Amino acid sequence: MPLKALKRASEIFAEATGELTVSFDFYMEAETLPVVRVGCSGLLPLKCQRCLGIFQQSLSLTFTLGMIKHTAEVKQLTSEYDPFILTSEFITPAEIIEDEIILNIPVVPKHEPNHPSCINLPTEDDIISDKAGDNPFDILKKLHIGDA
Numbered sequence: 770m771p772l773k774a775l776k777r778a779s780e781i782f783a784e785a786t787g788e789l790t791v792s793f794d795f796y797m798e799a800e801t802l803p804v805v806r807v808g809c810s811g812l813l814p815l816k817c818q819r820c821l822g823i824f825q826q827s828l829s830l831t832f833t834l835g836m837i838k839h840t841a842e843v844k845q846l847t848s849e850y851d852p853f854i855l856t857s858e859f860i861t862p863a864e865i866i867e868d869e870i871i872l873n874i875p876v877v878p879k880h881e882p883n884h885p886s887c888i889n890l891p892t893e894d895d896i897i898s899d900k901a902g903d904n905p906f907d908i909l910k911k912l913h914i915g916d917a
C-alpha cells in the first residue's frame with residue numbers, strides 16, 4: 770500500500786513516498802462479531818525534531834479490530850480487540866490501518882540517540898555562551914597596556 774493512501778497520517782510524514790506491506794485476515798468471531806486481523810510493516814519517513822533531517826522509522830504492527838456499528842458496542846468487545854467503528858458500508862484498507870499507524874508515530878520524532886547523521890543544532894544556550902567569549906573588556910585591557 771503506498772504511504773500516500775493514508776491521507777491523515779501522510780500529513781505527519783516528512784514525505785509521502787514509500788510503501789507499507791499490509792495483510793488483512795477477515796473472520797467472524799462467535800458468528801456475530803466481524804473481526805479483522807491486520808499485519809502492517811514498512812518504513813515511515815519522519816522529520817527528526819533535533820536536526821530536522823528525514824529519517825526512516827521502521828514500523829511493524831499486528832492488531833485485531835472488532836468491527837462495530839456504534840460506540841455503545843465498545844464495551845461488548847473483549848480486550849483482545851481494538852474497536853473499529855463502521856461509519857459507512859464502504860471502508861478502504863487505508864481507513865482500517867490509519868488510526869493504528871498514527872498511534873504508533875512518536876509525538877516528537879527523533880533519530881536514535883548518537884545517530885551519526887543527526888547533527889545537534891546549536892541550542893540557545895550555546896549561542897549565548899559564544900557571545901560571552903567575545904568579551905568587550907578584552908579590548909579595554911589592551912588599551913590600558915598601550916597607555917602604560
Ligand SMILES: [Zn+2]
Nearest residue numbers: 817820880887
Ligand atoms: Zn536527527
